[in-house]
Amino acid sequence: MRRALVVLLSAGLAAPAQQPLAPKQTPPDPNFSRLYPNADIKRFLDGYVAAHPEWVKLESLGKASKGEDIWLVTVTNPRTGADKAKPAMLVEAAIHANEIQGSEICVYVLDFVLKNYGKLPRVTELLDRATLYIVPMVSPDSRARWFEGPSNPNFPRTVWVSIDDDRDGKSDEDGYEDLNGDGEITQMRKKVALGQGRFKLDPKDARNLLQCPADELCDYQLLGTEGIDNDNDGLVNEDPIGYVDPNRSWGAGFQPRYVQQGAPDYPLQIPETRAIAEFLRAHDNVGAAQDFHNTGGYILRGPGAKSQRPYPAGDVRAMDLIGKEGEKMLPGYRYGTAFGLLYDAYASTDDHIYLRHGAITFTNELHRGLQADTDKNGQVSAEESLKFNDTIAVGRQYVEWKSYKHPQYGEIEIGGYRHDTGRMPEPFDILSDCHRNAAFVLFHAHHLPRLAVQPATVSKIDGDLYRIQIPVVNDRAIPSMTEIARQNKLTRPDIATVTGGKVIASGIVRDPYLHKVDYQSSRPDRLMVYGVKGYSSELLEFLVENPSRELTFTYDSVKGGKVTAKIPVR
Numbered sequence: 001m002r003r004a005l006v007v008l009l010s011a012g013l014a015a016p017a018q019q020p021l022a023p024k025q026t027p028p029d030p031n032f033s034r035l036y037p038n039a040d041i042k043r044f045l046d047g048y049v050a051a052h053p054e055w056v057k058l059e060s061l062g063k064a065s066k067g068e069d070i071w072l073v074t075v076t077n078p079r080t081g082a083d084k085a086k087p088a089m090l091v092e093a094a095i096h097a098n099e100i101q102g103s104e105i106c107v108y109v110l111d112f113v114l115k116n117y118g119k120l121p122r123v124t125e126l127l128d129r130a131t132l133y134i135v136p137m138v139s140p141d142s143r144a145r146w147f148e149g150p151s152n153p154n155f156p157r158t159v160w161v162s163i164d165d166d167r168d169g170k171s172d173e174d175g176y177e178d179l180n181g182d183g184e185i186t187q188m189r190k191k192v193a194l195g196q197g198r199f200k201l202d203p204k205d206a207r208n209l210l211q212c213p214a215d216e217l218c219d220y221q222l223l224g225t226e227g228i229d230n231d232n233d234g235l236v237n238e239d240p241i242g243y244v245d246p247n248r249s250w251g252a253g254f255q256p257r258y259v260q261q262g263a264p265d266y267p268l269q270i271p272e273t274r275a276i277a278e279f280l281r282a283h284d285n286v287g288a289a290q291d292f293h294n295t296g297g298y299i300l301r302g303p304g305a306k307s308q309r310p311y312p313a314g315d316v317r318a319m320d321l322i323g324k325e326g327e328k329m330l331p332g333y334r335y336g337t338a339f340g341l342l343y344d345a346y347a348s349t350d351d352h353i354y355l356r357h358g359a360i361t362f363t364n365e366l367h368r369g370l371q372a373d374t375d376k377n378g379q380v381s382a383e384e385s386l387k388f389n390d391t392i393a394v395g396r397q398y399v400e401w402k403s404y405k406h407p408q409y410g411e412i413e414i415g416g417y418r419h420d421t422g423r424m425p426e427p428f429d430i431l432s433d434c435h436r437n438a439a440f441v442l443f444h445a446h447h448l449p450r451l452a453v454q455p456a457t458v459s460k461i462d463g464d465l466y467r468i469q470i471p472v473v474n475d476r477a478i479p480s481m482t483e484i485a486r487q488n489k490l491t492r493p494d495i496a497t498v499t500g501g502k503v504i505a506s507g508i509v510r511d512p513y514l515h516k517v518d519y520q521s522s523r524p525d526r527l528m529v530y531g532v533k534g535y536s537s538e539l540l541e542f543l544v545e546n547p548s549r550e551l552t553f554t555y556d557s558v559k560g561g562k563v564t565a566k567i568p569v570r
Contacts, residue, residue: 018077018128020118027051027115032108032434033427035100035420037147038068041136044107045073052114054078055127061135062275066160068140070275073110076131077117086561087448088131088285090359091441092276093292095246095349097142098157101366101424101433102292106136108434109441122446129561130448133279133286139246139272146419150178152185152225153422158242158262159270165239166231174230175240179404179414186399186416188223190409197221207401207415208382229408236408247293248345249273250352253308260346267347280357284491287448287478287559289361290441291349295423297368298342299326299335299440301361302351305344311354312483318360318534321477322447326440332368358485358559360478362444366433367425389417397421447477449560451532453553456567461543466569468498468542469509472555474532480560481531493528494557496540498567501547509539517541532560544569 028047030036036044049056055078060069076083091109093102113132116123126132137143141160145151155176162171176185189199189209197218202208212218227237245262254260254267268274280286301319302311311319323335338345342365353361370380370388389397401415425433454471461467474480485491496506506527507519520527524542532538544551551567 018118018124021052021055021114023051024053025050028111030104030107030111032104032431034430035104035424036107038137038140038144041103041107042071045071045110045136048073048110048114055114056110057083061279062271064139064141064159064272065270066141068137068144070135070138070140070272072279073134073136074131075110075113075127075134077127080128081561083131083133084283084285086129086131086285087287087450087559088133088283089288089290089441089445089448090133090135090280090286090353091290091292092135092138092349094136094140094143095138095272095291096157096293097139097146097159098151098154099292099294099366099423100143100146100420101294101430103136103143104430105292105366105434105437105441106134109438110134112435112438113442122442126442126445129450130445131285132445133283135276138276149183149419150176150185151419152176153417153419153424155185156241157245159244159246159272161242161244161270163243165243166233166235168231168233168239170231170239172239172241174233174235174238175227176225176237177227179226179228179406180402182399184399184418185226186414186418188226188404188406188409188412188414189401190221190223190412192219192221194219202383205383205386207386207398223409223412226414228406244270246270246272247349248347250347250349251277252347252352252355253304254347263347273352277352277356280353284357284558285561286353286357287359288444289349289353289359290444291361291363292366292437293363294366295369296342296365297330297333298363298365299323299330299333300338300341300350300363300365301336302338302348302354304338304348304351305346306339307344308351312487314479314483314533315354315360318447318477318479318482319362321534322360322444323362325443326362329440329443330364330436333364338363354482355484355488356490358482358488358490360444360482364437364440366437367423367429369422393421393426396426447534449474449478449480449532449534449557450476451480451555451557451560451563453555453563453565454537456553456565458567458569464546465504466501466544466547468544468551468567468569469512470496470540470542470553470565470567471537472496472529472532472540472563473537474534474560477534479531479533479536480557486530491558493530494532494555494560496527496529497525497554497556498542498544498551499554500551501544501569503542504545505543507541509541512539529555531557
């Protein structure tokens with residue numbers, strides 16, 4: 001018995017450190033202390049393609065509900081293989097159109113890896129052996145509407161489809177309106193006769209309304225978001241544009257609208273999520289995914305709802321390793337399940353990509369809000385919010401109350417917080433959020449499976465029959481085939497082959513000392529392996545008859561790439 005030197009042909013390891021990329025023209029230089037409309041995001045993407053045409057590819061995944069393109073960026077080192085031949089990570093944002101700043105983080109990731117290839121070893125290693133797929137705007141139509149306005153921090157969150165919310169036979173006829181023409185949709189309040197109100201002015205700050213105490217008479221009513229009763233049904237703003245929540249429209253865990261608010265009529269009905277789902281079906285190499293939302297400061301994984309089956313323990317182990325490290329990288333962020341930290345969310349991105357494609361997936365809820373600056377007790381009061389506006393934001397966030405003659409309510413006041421507050425950080429915080437979350441993306445991608453072949457053990461059994469034992473190692477956290485993929489047959493198993501002789505038996509060695517081997521019952525020339533776990537190895541055995549002086553071993557993994565090695569025999 002002897003150890004055979006393994007000569008690696010393509011071990012899935014990083015190529016030697018390369019020189020920094022030399023752009024063919026000046027690349028974009030975004031200011032990551034601001035938020036950009038769609039046209040600017042697209043201009044940046046075009047600029048990166050022009051600067052690095054071999055490394056960056058831009059294509060449309062299809063049209064969104066109102067006709068905007070859903071853009072996909074592919075970035076990898078073209079000299080080390082095609083994008084689909086490598087382990088890959090999908091990064092996407094703005095599936096909820098009012099959750100804007102994830103698009104900037106997507107651009108930051110692209111900008112950072114291109115600028116730092118050949119300078120930072122981790123970036124170089126990643127682009128040499130893996131692929132990043134980036135979709136900065138999943139819901140581009142509604143994102144454009146948020147910028148063009150008028151809008152508010154929570155609108156539009158829907159995709160741009162017509163829904164008859166009040167079931168009066170008309171759609172989208174009674175939505176929010178910028179009544180006073182200031183470019184913002186804020187709040188309405190009205191001073192009423194004493195005893196007719198449910199609120200009173202805060203004596204410390206008249207901008208704020210206080211709930212009326214049980215032993216007082218009060219004189220203010222809070223009328224809700226700016227708007228009028230357009231259809232004369234006695235309700236205001238009850239049928240705005242939409243409402244279909246794109247992150248309740250995926251295929252895994254789908255529930256109808258009476259269970260899950262915002263669900264469409266059937267899974268993947270809307271073009272936005274259907275385009276992503278079709279992309280994933282054509283790209284089985286995606287083994288990791290990251291989705292960006294806001295707000296609150298969370299690193300979420302599935303299951304989305306408490307009633308769903310828990311994820312397999314082995315996959316949770318990989319998620320925990322990455323997510324718990326993420327808590328350290330993103331100060332104040334908390335890691336856990338969506339239902340455990342927030343609420344039940346059926347048919348979410350996390351569940352679909354993990355349960356249908358076996359990829360380790362997270363959703364980051366960006367920006368901790370005012371808690372990061374003012375929180376003392378787990379809550380942020382209206383008083384603290386106004387103080388932040390007055391001091392840290394120097395008055396930028398708040399629109400002062402002004403009188404307005406409403407066609408139905410009469411004399412009212414309009415005012416409140418601007419649409420780009422609350423869910424969005426102030427400009428001085430955007431850059432920090434971009435970098436830390438991009439670093440988490442790269443950390444997640446770093447743990448895509450990295451397979452390598454260790455030196456083989458070659459022993460002669462009898463005559464021209466040889467036993468070849470070959471260790472295959474994965475030195476990253478994500479397995480080459482997740483447990484959910486194995487349980488639900490989401491992808492084919494990894495395939496190990498030996499050429500250069502007749503393979504008469506093959507199997508997986510369970511105990512090399514007692515020689516316990518799970519031999520495959522058929523097709524020994526194609527050994528099926530249900531993945532190499534994270535930070536683990538599998539010892540494979542082949543019984544080869546009449547081998548040549550040198551065998552060729554190949555380990556082909558859908559999500560871990562292909563490694564090939566030469567094994568000298570005699």
